[in-house]
Every structure is written in C-alpha cells, then in structure tokens.
Amino acid sequence: MKILIIIPAYNEQENIERVVDNLINNFPQYDYLVVNDCSKDSTEAILKARGYNYISLPANLGIGGAVQSGYIYAAQNGYDIAIQIDGDGQHDPAYIEKLIEPIVKGEADMTIGSRFIEKKGFQTSFLRRLGINLIRFVIRLCCGVKATDTTSGFRASSKELTAHFAREYAFDYPEPEAIVYASLNGYRVKDVAVEMKEREGGTSSINALRSIYYMIKVPVALIILRLGTRKKRKKKEGK
Amino acid sequence: MPLPLALHIFLIVCVSIFFLVLLRYLVKRKLNLKYSLIWLLASIVMLVGVIFPQIIVWLCSLVGIQTPANAAFFVAIIFLFVLVMMLTAIVSHMNLRVYRNTQTQAILEKRVRELEDKLAELDSKDGK
Numbered sequence: 001m002k003i004l005i006i007i008p009a010y011n012e013q014e015n016i017e018r019v020v021d022n023l024i025n026n027f028p029q030y031d032y033l034v035v036n037d038c039s040k041d042s043t044e045a046i047l048k049a050r051g052y053n054y055i056s057l058p059a060n061l062g063i064g065g066a067v068q069s070g071y072i073y074a075a076q077n078g079y080d081i082a083i084q085i086d087g088d089g090q091h092d093p094a095y096i097e098k099l100i101e102p103i104v105k106g107e108a109d110m111t112i113g114s115r116f117i118e119k120k121g122f123q124t125s126f127l128r129r130l131g132i133n134l135i136r137f138v139i140r141l142c143c144g145v146k147a148t149d150t151t152s153g154f155r156a157s158s159k160e161l162t163a164h165f166a167r168e169y170a171f172d173y174p175e176p177e178a179i180v181y182a183s184l185n186g187y188r189v190k191d192v193a194v195e196m197k198e199r200e201g202g203t204s205s206i207n208a209l210r211s212i213y214y215m216i217k218v219p220v221a222l223i224i225l226r227l228g229t230r231k232k233r234k235k236k237e238g239k
Numbered sequence: 240m241p242l243p244l245a246l247h248i249f250l251i252v253c254v255s256i257f258f259l260v261l262l263r264y265l266v267k268r269k270l271n272l273k274y275s276l277i278w279l280l281a282s283i284v285m286l287v288g289v290i291f292p293q294i295i296v297w298l299c300s301l302v303g304i305q306t307p308a309n310a311a312f313f314v315a316i317i318f319l320f321v322l323v324m325m326l327t328a329i330v331s332h333m334n335l336r337v338y339r340n341t342q343t344q345a346i347l348e349k350r351v352r353e354l355e356d357k358l359a360e361l362d363s364k365d366g367k
Contacts, residue, residue, distance in 0.1 A: 035345075061338055069342040075347070171338070230279040 004079040005032040006070030009087035037066040064174035075166040088199040109187035113154030113194035121195030142226040143183040184229035
C-alpha cells in the first residue's frame with residue numbers, strides 16, 4: 001500500500017528539518033512530500049540542501065492550495081492513502097498507523113486526528129476551542145458528521161477521496177470545509193483519537209483579525225457548501 | 240422641460256469622447272472584447288439617450304418616474320452593480336486558474352529538477 005504524507009510548510013525553517021528527519025529515520029514505510037508555499041524564510045534552501053522530497057509553489061496559495069498540490073501529486077503518483085500533517089511538529093507521526101487504520105480496513109474514507117477524544121496532550125487555548133466547537137456544531141447541522149477536532153490538520157484520505165480533493169478543495173482555512181465536502185459527496189468521515197504537541201518553533205498563522213475572518217468565513221462557506229451539494233447528494237441516493 | 244442647448248452639446252461631447260476612447264482601447268487590444276462588451280453596450284445606450292433625450296423622458300412617463308435624472312441615476316447604479324458582480328465572477332474564475340497553474344508548475348518543476356539531477360549524475364559517470 002502506497003502512503004504519502006503531505007507536509008504543507010510556510011516559513012517553517014525552524015521546524016521543517018526536525019519534522020522531516022523524524023519521518024525519514026523513524027517512519028521509512030511512508031513516502032512524504034513537503035509543499036513549500038512560497039516561504040519567505042530559508043525553508044526552500046533547507047529543503048534543497050537536505051535533498052528532501054519537495055515541491056515549491058512559485059506563488060503563495062495559502063494552506064488550502066498548498067495541501068491540494070499534495071493531493072494532486074498523490075493522485076498523479078497513484079498513492080492509496082494521502083495523509084496531511086502540519087510542518088511545525090504538532091502532529092506525532094507515531095499516530096499515523098492508528099489514523100489510517102479505518103481507511104485500510106475500509107471502514108472510512110477520511111479520518112481526522114482529534115485531540116479532544118481522549119483529552120490528552122496540548123489542548124489549545126480556550127478561545128480556539130470555542131471556535132472549534134462552534135464549527136463542530138455547524139458541521140453537524142450541515143451534514144450530520146460528528147467531528148470533534150474540526151480544524152485539525154492531521155488527517156488522512158482514501159485514494160478516491162484524494163482524487164476528489166485534487167479536483168476541488170477550499171482555498172483558505174479548508175479543514176472544516178473538507179469534512180463537509182467529503183461527507184456531502186457520500187464519503188465516510190471518522191474521528192480518531194490522537195495527541196498533539198504545542199508548536200516548538202516559529203509562529204502560528206492565527207491572529208485576532210484572522211480569527212474573526214475565520215469565524216465568519218468558515219460557517220458561511222459550510223452553509224453554502226450544504227446548499228450547493230444537496231442536488232448531487234439526492235442523485236447519488238437515487239441510484 | 241427641454242434640455243438647454245449648451246448642456247446638450249456638452250453631454251454629447253462627453254459621451255462621444257468616452258465612446259471613442261473605448262473604441263480605441265478595443266482596437267489597440269488593450270481591452271478584451273469579451274469583458275468590455277458590456278461597456279460598449281452601455282456607451283451606445285448613453286449615446287442614444289443623450290442625442291435623443293425624448294426617449295428617456297418617454298420611458299420615464301411610461302414607468303411613472305417624475306424626474307428623468309432619477310431614472311438616469313437608477314439605471315447607472317444598476318449597471319454598476321451588474322458590472323462589479325461580473326468583475327468579481329471574473330476574478331474568482333481567474334483565481335482558480337492561477338491556483339491550478341501554480342500547483343501544476345510546482346509539480347512540473349519537481350520533475351524537471353529530478354531529471355536534471357539524474358542527468359548530471361549520468362554526465363559525471365561518463366566523464367570518469
């Protein structure tokens with residue numbers, strides 16, 4: 001089974017070596033691909049110097065466009081499962097086996113690593129959790145999926161769903177939208193308990209103004225997605 | 240109330256200049272006809288309306304607008320709304336294509352890079 005780990009990286013010069021070396025040394029059974037989203041720091045120079053497997057976007061597309069590049073690459077190269085992990089070392093690859101298990105067994109098409117099931121490890125700030133819970137509510141409303149860690153970037157998708165994501169994926173803040181998109185198109189989404197760490201170096205891309213934009217954009221996007229996919233879903237059920 | 244002659248001529252000149260500039264841009268291919276068709280249409284409507292203001296007055300009486308100027312503002316605002324919507328749609332579509340291009344280019348760049356590395360390896364072997 002061919003498995004690809006997609007690592008979107010934007011200005012991750014302090015973390016990327018540690019993250020990728022860990023994968024190469026301890027998890028050689030998985031292939032990996034770093035997607036450098038036109039970083040302004042020396043991320044690309046590091047990738048090149050270390051001879052890592054990477055692609056480098058010539059323009060900054062944001063997390064959605066970067067991850068989608070990875071999905072396109074996975075689809076083109078015939079990967080059976082595509083996994084996404086953050087480039088800042090928050091996600092422990094030791095959990096990948098557990099994460100992909102439902103997909104390998106054919107019980108799910110998409111799995112999301114959630115830190116809120118066993119409530120172990122880094123639980124993030126109160127405000128962030130509030131936002132995550134609000135989006136959790138909207139997702140349940142839109143498609144009935146019970147995802148606990150809705151913004152988690154630690155996730156895996158089956159071959160078929162990866163091909164779907166390669167064609168269509170949200171531009172910015174794509175994580176919650178991808179859940180609803182997958183579910184509305186008839187894919188099974190499953191939560192898997194994982195532990196997350198606090199980022200060790202660099203800075204997170206979340207700030208106050210962006211949070212406000214996030215909390216407005218994401219619910220609206222989810223509702224629009226729900227409105228737009230209703231017909232498709234009915235057709236599928238009718239078959 | 241008839242339009243004062245000086246104002247009438249002034250308006251005709253304004254609209255004519257706009258029309259000619261538009262035409263010149265189109266001829267010089269600085270504007271894509273696909274996206275400027277709406278401008279061409281608007282300028283022709285303006286030209287007709289300014290040369291024969293009776294048409295506007297007649298149209299106003301038909302729908303019950305008392306001041307023809309209000310009708311002109313109303314039509315202009317609707318026109319701008321439609322135009323801005325169109326532009327947003329065009330930008331969204333272009334955005335999608337830029338994304339696709341960027342992603343495809345990045346993946347191709349990786350393949351070229353790897354081929355070049357292999358070629359360099361082969362060359363160095365031949366050199367020995």
